[in-house]
Amino acid sequence: MDNLTHGLLGLAIGALRRPDAPPGARASPTDRAVLVASVLAAELPDLDTLLASGDAVTVALQAHRGLSHSLLFTPVVALGATGVARALFRGARTGPVFLASLASVLFAHLLPDLWTGWGTRLLLPFSDARLSLDWTMVVDPWVTLPLVVSAVVAWRQRARWRRALLVGLACSAAYVGARVASWGVLTRRVEATYPEARTVRVFPLPFSVGTWRYVATLPDGVLAAGDVPLAGEPREARRVASSVDALPEDVRAVRPVREALAWARFPVVSLKTVDGGREVRIDDLRYHLRGEPTLGFVIRLDPANAVTQARMERGGSASELLRRWRGGAATPATHGGDAGTPVP
Structure with a gap:
């Protein structure tokens, strides 16, 4: 997926954790660190594009979505995001921040890349296979739009920020679920048209x-x-x-x-x-x-x-x-x- 969607998904995944502070109260250092780390963890794998070198074909197909997008490297990305967030918010507890970062790498970056048509190489370095579920395009406004709206609502109505982010996440997840169902129905229809x-x-x-x-x-x-x-x-x-x-x-x-x-x-x-x-x-x-x-x-x-x-x-x-x-x-x-x- 595109970086805007990755980041917004990370923010919403950070909101899945129940905050320490009650609604309307100032967020605790851990609460704030969880949100920041979740966004960072959702974005960090794409830093591989800054290190790419070589011809345009090799860069597009090998340098990007490489080891930083693998399951094996996920804890390293989560640790990096946790370290930055804890440095920004002293007193934040490491456990909740790391767990939120880990979930964000998996579900806000690797999974959305997997469900696109382009795919990703989750099994590096053991396999170079590019895995893809073919449910959405890399840029799909119907995934992103609910997340954008929910982030704007959360910013304007800060007392209800968590609820707004979770509603946006639920809407995007429902859309992807509908895409999965459509993909299955249409695959069977095309198979029936070409039985050979x-x-x-x-x-x-x-x-x-x-x-x-x-x-x-x-x-x-x-x-x-x-x-x-x-x-x-x-x-x-x-x-x-x-x-x-x-x-x-x-x-x-x-x-x-x-x-x-x-x-x-x-x-x-x-x-x-x-x-x-x-x-x-x-x-x-x-x-x-x-x-x-x-x-x-x-x-x-x-x-x-x-x-x-x-x-x-x-x-x-x-x-x-x-x-x-x-x-x-x-x-x-x-x-x-x-x-x-x-x-x-």
Whole structure:
């Protein structure tokens, strides 16, 4: 999730602990330390972005959501947040502050990252697998808005701050619960439409509550992509060949290419000659608008397979994506056999 949502979730989780001071009274040092530590613990894992180095592909896929986002590292993050909060509020008790920090790392940062489509690597350093539940986008205003409103109410009506924060948390949790139920229903609906599919996956659509996107892997390796509304049948927009197997081994061995292929769950790959070298494009069809990929990585190689450029592309400008999201025509399935082009 985005950092605003992480922080607000941390604040709400800090409010789950019953304060030492009665309602309306000045908060105790422990009460204040718990709230501050919870917010800090919810934000600290993303400091890994400040330490990132290397090409854009490696930074996006390896440096961020690395060890600081793992379950093993959770107590370290909680201890850091506890230490800062206790330094700010002398006299605060360590136990409640640490427990609130630990809960905040788990439920305000790691869990929200897990339920997004991008996913996170919780099992580092034992496994590099990127786990994802695909319930919401990384930025979902319907998760964030109740938390923002509750924080504003808590600030303005400080005698009832805890109740306001908990109501906001309950509203956000109810929304995520509804997303989980929708995901399950729509997954079964798409599976019924493609009984021959090897895998079927349903993904959130940006800023949409009633419509999701899906990808189905058919027996011949072709990927079928489309949208599925809550009240209706799946609408296929495109079928496309992945063509990962056609990528030469020497190109696959290049680190940014290897990282992008490991990240993409439904990869659409193309390779072409550019300025005497080669350009590899790896899109992931789970990020699509009406069958057209909207997120991918482009890596340029010189004749010796050294990386000369590596970048992430988001499928066009913001205005183009908005136009397509609002209702651009679906791309019909056409004939073709090249990597990254529609196939029957």
